[in-house]
Amino acid sequence: MDERLRAVWDLNVAMTREGVGRHEYDGHLQDLTPAGVSAALARLGGPALADSHDEQHLLVFEESARVRFGQLEMHRRNPLVHLDNLDLACYDREYAPAAERDAARRNHLAKWPAAVDMAVESLDQVPAPVAKALLPAFAGLAKAIPDSDDHNNHNDHNDPNDPNDPNDAVVANARAAQARIVAYLEQLALTGSPETSIGAPALAALMTADEGVNADLAELAERAERERDRLQAMLEDGCQRWAGGRTSDEVVVELLADHPVANDVVAAARADTEETIAFCRERGWLRYLDGVCEVAVAPPSRRWATAMLAWAGPYEIDAPSRYDITPPEASWSEAEQAEWLTMFSATALPVVTAHEVAPGHFAHGRAIRHVSSEVRRSLHGNGFAEGWAHYGEELMLEEGFRAGDPRFQIGVALEALVRVTRLACAIGLHTGAMTVEDATARFCADAYMPDAAARAEANRGTFDPTYGIYTWGKWVINDAREKAREAWGSAFSLRRFHDLLLDMGSPPLGLVPGAIPANPAS
Numbered sequence: 001m002d003e004r005l006r007a008v009w010d011l012n013v014a015m016t017r018e019g020v021g022r023h024e025y026d027g028h029l030q031d032l033t034p035a036g037v038s039a040a041l042a043r044l045g046g047p048a049l050a051d052s053h054d055e056q057h058l059l060v061f062e063e064s065a066r067v068r069f070g071q072l073e074m075h076r077r078n079p080l081v082h083l084d085n086l087d088l089a090c091y092d093r094e095y096a097p098a099a100e101r102d103a104a105r106r107n108h109l110a111k112w113p114a115a116v117d118m119a120v121e122s123l124d125q126v127p128a129p130v131a132k133a134l135l136p137a138f139a140g141l142a143k144a145i146p147d148s149d150d151h152n153n154h155n156d157h158n159d160p161n162d163p164n165d166p167n168d169a170v171v172a173n174a175r176a177a178q179a180r181i182v183a184y185l186e187q188l189a190l191t192g193s194p195e196t197s198i199g200a201p202a203l204a205a206l207m208t209a210d211e212g213v214n215a216d217l218a219e220l221a222e223r224a225e226r227e228r229d230r231l232q233a234m235l236e237d238g239c240q241r242w243a244g245g246r247t248s249d250e251v252v253v254e255l256l257a258d259h260p261v262a263n264d265v266v267a268a269a270r271a272d273t274e275e276t277i278a279f280c281r282e283r284g285w286l287r288y289l290d291g292v293c294e295v296a297v298a299p300p301s302r303r304w305a306t307a308m309l310a311w312a313g314p315y316e317i318d319a320p321s322r323y324d325i326t327p328p329e330a331s332w333s334e335a336e337q338a339e340w341l342t343m344f345s346a347t348a349l350p351v352v353t354a355h356e357v358a359p360g361h362f363a364h365g366r367a368i369r370h371v372s373s374e375v376r377r378s379l380h381g382n383g384f385a386e387g388w389a390h391y392g393e394e395l396m397l398e399e400g401f402r403a404g405d406p407r408f409q410i411g412v413a414l415e416a417l418v419r420v421t422r423l424a425c426a427i428g429l430h431t432g433a434m435t436v437e438d439a440t441a442r443f444c445a446d447a448y449m450p451d452a453a454a455r456a457e458a459n460r461g462t463f464d465p466t467y468g469i470y471t472w473g474k475w476v477i478n479d480a481r482e483k484a485r486e487a488w489g490s491a492f493s494l495r496r497f498h499d500l501l502l503d504m505g506s507p508p509l510g511l512v513p514g515a516i517p518a519n520p521a522s
Contacts, residue, residue, distance in 0.1 A: 004047075004058060005058065007043040009025075010040050011065045013085070014085065014090070015380070017090055019311070027107030027108045029118070030085050031118070034076070044066065051375075057504075057508060067206055068210075076123060076124055077123075080464070083141075095312065109145070112177040116178075129459070130192070130463045134463055138181055138182050141178050199430065204216075210469075213510030223475070239406075249448070252414065255347040256347060258345055259341040265325055266297060266327070270295040272349055277293070285399075287498075288366040289358060289363055289366060292320040296325070306340070306343045307356055312365060346407060351415045354396045355390065371505045387469065388473065418457070420471045421446045421447045423469075423472065424446075425439040425458060430465045439458035441454075442458075480501070484520070488519075500516070
């Protein structure tokens with residue numbers, strides 16, 4: 001293994017373990033102490049790679065690590081980095097025999113006290129709103145710890161080799177560590193700075209480093225305004241096709257209320273999964289759409305998200321990918337359950353499935369398994385990954401998926417309005433132009449979100465300053481498609497264009513435009 005690549009992996013342990021499938025990292029922590037991060041950064045760099053594209057790809061990831069951990073010291077400011085270090089849900093997917101995964105989970109759980117020690121040592125710059133926003137996620141880690149309710153068949157003795165024994169020292173120490181980090185964040189939520197903005201220079205530096213292309217915040221914000229207007233026109237057109245003469249506000253409220261009951265959400269997602277995969281296979285857009293995509297209820301530690309896709313990593317044996325769905329908790333109030341279920345409406349769920357499954361993340365993961373370059377197989381740019389899945393939503397609309405049902409167009413517009421509002425709000429929040437209240441109002445007005453959901457999106461922006469990458473990535477892919485269409489003329493096809501993109505794996509966005517040859521055969 002190239003030492004430069006290994007050094008980047010060591011600064012992205014959680015992603016490398018799960019998304020890449022390098023399971024030598026199972027049960028291991030990333031050293032997030034200030035001294036550990038400095039030592040890891042010092043190991044970056046080395047002799048240039050022979051392949052120029054791979055060299056540029058790797059250089060971007062090295063610079064991203066230097067900016068994130070060196071210049072901006074996100075391990076001191078953002079608890080999310082430490083949450084990833086504690087996460088155990090990566091062992092739920094069946095990439096290896098259950099006994100092997102249970103042992104890795106237990107080894108990882110045994111290191112929770114050390115992980116919390118790192119977090120407490122490092123997190124000395126956390127703004128109070130960020131600590132408050134992430135508290136529920138850290139509290140939710142308790143669900144990953146075995147307890148007596150999960151252990152009804154356990155005999156009345158302690159088995160030191162039983163990864164599910166709720167009474168042993170590993171579990172007790174993990175429970176104490178989880179309580180300690182929650183208490184620490186509660187204190188930070190009271191005593192931390194009220195200022196959440198990282199500042200325009202820092203945001204631009206972060207986005208530029210992550211994607212290897214200059215992030216002009218003013219230009220991105222201006223384009224976001226134009227994109228919002230385009231999407232609102234698309235939404236209005238769809239609503240008029242569905243119920244002419246009524247306002248978009250009225251139609252959206254009515255359509256989002258048309259959702260399955262909680263117990264039927266997974267079945268609905270499973271049906272949409274089969275339909276989207278079949279449609280993409282019929283169109284022949286993608287060289288690789290093999291493998292199995294299972295649909296299941298999300299593991300407890302990941303029920304903060306409505307839906308997500310965990311693919312079979314390119315270095316794993318071929319195992320099912322998981323499309324995880326989170327129905328509302330039975331303990332929630334009726335109103336809370338109803339609001340959560342709007343995200344699984346007959347209007348929203350097919351678009352979510354296109355994003356997560358096909359032609360989105362599941363299909364993308366299948367393609368990455370066939371890439372030969374280790375750099376491209378293992379260094380996955382978030383802007384491209386999310387941009388590709390977001391691009392796929394509107395691609396389905398353009399190519400006639402559910403052409404007779406305006407609800408799909410409405411759903412595509414609504415999902416895209418959430419994504420472009422994230423970009424606008426990330427820039428607003430981190431340049432100081434918006435408060436959390438301003439961002440909340442923007443999600444309500446532009447993305448048709450109820451207040452609680454809008455506030456959750458605004459709060460996410462405080463600790464996830466690059467969560468506008470969905471729209472940015474989609475733009476880069478669409479611009480590249482138009483460049484290819486113009487250059488290739490009659491030789492252009494979606495299949496040819498998609499093959500070219502996906503052969504790069506999940507590249508930094510800055511590498512995409514230069515990969516479009518004047519001649520499609522070159």
